[in-house]
Amino acid sequence: MKINIPEVSRLIGLDLAKKSFVGCILSGEGFVQKQMFSGKMTQDEEGWKYIQSRIKTDDLVLMEAGTSSFSLARYLIAHSAAQRVVVLNPGMLRVIWMSQRKNDKSDAVKIACIARDMAMEAWPTIPIPTEQEQAERSIINSYVFVKKQETQLVNRLYGLFNSLGYPEIKRDVLRGDPEGRRLLARQLISKHLLSLHDAEMMMDQLDLVQLHVEARVESLRMICLAHPKQALSWLSIPGIGLVNAATLIAYVGDGSRFSNPHQLLNYAGLVPKQDQSGESDKHLGITKRGNRAIRRNIVQGAWVVTTLEPNCPITKYAYRKKKEGKQKQKVAVAVANKMLRIGFSLLESGELYRPMMENGIGKLKEKLRKYKLQALMKTVLAD
Numbered sequence: 001m002k003i004n005i006p007e008v009s010r011l012i013g014l015d016l017a018k019k020s021f022v023g024c025i026l027s028g029e030g031f032v033q034k035q036m037f038s039g040k041m042t043q044d045e046e047g048w049k050y051i052q053s054r055i056k057t058d059d060l061v062l063m064e065a066g067t068s069s070f071s072l073a074r075y076l077i078a079h080s081a082a083q084r085v086v087v088l089n090p091g092m093l094r095v096i097w098m099s100q101r102k103n104d105k106s107d108a109v110k111i112a113c114i115a116r117d118m119a120m121e122a123w124p125t126i127p128i129p130t131e132q133e134q135a136e137r138s139i140i141n142s143y144v145f146v147k148k149q150e151t152q153l154v155n156r157l158y159g160l161f162n163s164l165g166y167p168e169i170k171r172d173v174l175r176g177d178p179e180g181r182r183l184l185a186r187q188l189i190s191k192h193l194l195s196l197h198d199a200e201m202m203m204d205q206l207d208l209v210q211l212h213v214e215a216r217v218e219s220l221r222m223i224c225l226a227h228p229k230q231a232l233s234w235l236s237i238p239g240i241g242l243v244n245a246a247t248l249i250a251y252v253g254d255g256s257r258f259s260n261p262h263q264l265l266n267y268a269g270l271v272p273k274q275d276q277s278g279e280s281d282k283h284l285g286i287t288k289r290g291n292r293a294i295r296r297n298i299v300q301g302a303w304v305v306t307t308l309e310p311n312c313p314i315t316k317y318a319y320r321k322k323k324e325g326k327q328k329q330k331v332a333v334a335v336a337n338k339m340l341r342i343g344f345s346l347l348e349s350g351e352l353y354r355p356m357m358e359n360g361i362g363k364l365k366e367k368l369r370k371y372k373l374q375a376l377m378k379t380v381l382a383d
Contacts (some may be wrong), residue, residue: 008083009056013018013106013112015378021047023054024108031116036105038149041068049347056080062111064090065126073128080201084358085128089115092124104211110200127363128258136223140293142242143216150213153206157181160199164189178207219278220246221372228379230254233346236353236364238314239301242371247297248343268294270337296338312355314338 011026018041025035037054041047051072055061061082063069069087076085078139088111114123129137154175161169166188174181180216185199223246224231230253234245251267258264265271306328310319317338321331346353356363361377368374 008060008115009113010060011115012059012061013081013108013110014051014061014065014072015108015111016066016068016243017041017104019067020104021051022104022108023051024105025054026112035110036203037107038104043074048072048156052076052080055080058083060084060086060115061121062115064088064093064107064111066090070134072130076156077128078122078377079281079359085124086096086115086123087128089126098110131154131252133253134247137293139216139219139223140247140250143213143220144293146209146212146216148210150206153202153209156357157199157206158200160195160202161188164195178203178210181206217242223249224371224373225375227321228349228376229256230378231348232352232364232376233350234343235367235371235376236307236346236356237342237355238312239305239335239339240298240343241301241367243332244297244301245345247293250370251294252343252347255344258344261341261344264336264340267291268340270295270298270333270340298339299332302332305335305339305357306331314342314355320379 009027009259011031013024013026015022020040022036022037022038025036025037039047039050052075055076059080059082061080062075063086064071065087073085073087090309093111093114108230142325154171157174158169158171161167161174161184169188173184179198181203182200184201185196189195189199220242224235224242224243227249231245234248250256252264255264258267262271267290269292305315306318306322307313308318310316314335318331318335320326321334326334339372342353350365365374365377368376
């Protein structure tokens with residue numbers, strides 16, 4: 001088999017676990033000579049240093065994306081003699097997750113063989129984020145986690161009231177009013193001592209989780225304030241709020257690593273699957289193989305757009321899709337695609353969404369005030 005990377009001296013595949021690692025070195029003519037090495041991950045970077053010591057000039061290093069992959073990749077780029085360090089998308093490594101034999105050693109071999117046997121253009125690579133980008137993405141994931149906890153507790157509390165004969169108690173009341181939910185519990189279920197005790201414990205947990213939510217929301221504001229131009233470009237689009245803007249900043253950045261809007265849509269998993277057979281070429285539902293955080297938030301934003309009055313191009317587009325009789329989910333996905341395309345264009349030009357600005361900056365100021373991002377107005381006025 002003809003190799004497509006002749007300038008590389010050796011291929012190194014790394015399989016990383018939380019406390020250990022296994023490496024496979026392929027060398028020699030045709031990269032068929034195999035050498036294995038392994039070690040333990042330690043907090044003092046001794047494991048990383050050992051991996052670094054095994055890397056020689058012009059080596060190509062590949063690893064799956066995982067908990068420590070990006071940090072290790074940045075370390076090897078900075079300190080090793082590797083020609084290139086590549087992180088691969090584990091969700092697209094069929095050679096590994098469809099294998100009948102799966103262990104750290106065999107996975108390391110398969111990762112090394114990807115560079116040998118697969119065209120470089122077909123590698124499912126993931127861009128290596130900077131430390132700041134990784135920290136921002138961690139905040140996004142943490143926010144999603146605590147919001148799920150909040151929803152679970154609200155649903156459990158609602159279920160308790162419902163089981164005791166009070167289905168009229170709304171979830172929004174239980175979620176949004178800490179004093180109100182405690183008052184309701186004392187008034188309505190005080191005669192059920194065990195249930196009251198259970199409710200009080202759930203409300204204590206909910207109070208704590210909501211404090212965590214508030215802290216994460218403040219971190220989302222900090223992300224937006226740290227990237228004012230990008231934040232304003234996204235926030236000027238209808239349907240995009242604080243969470244959406246911070247998520248897009250964390251994962252898309254300034255958009256420079258995407259050469260066109262389609263690449264961004266593919267990254268978000270919002271492109272249709274294709275079923276090609278003979279002369280048949282069917283477009284199915286979206287792949288959902290891309291970035292879940294972007295896809296989830298942008299589709300939620302699109303649902304908001306579908307409820308707005310059709311008074312700008314993007315809301316008119318949503319209105320037209322609904323009038324065509326499209327399913328609601330398909331309308332939301334189409335609008336989400338439109339929002340990302342518009343956002344990509346704004347990132348490239350450094351401009352704001354013009355329909356938002358046609359009648360002055362009043363709408364944008366109101367939106368920034370809602371999310372406590374008034375400091376971003378200095379950037380608008382400066383431009």
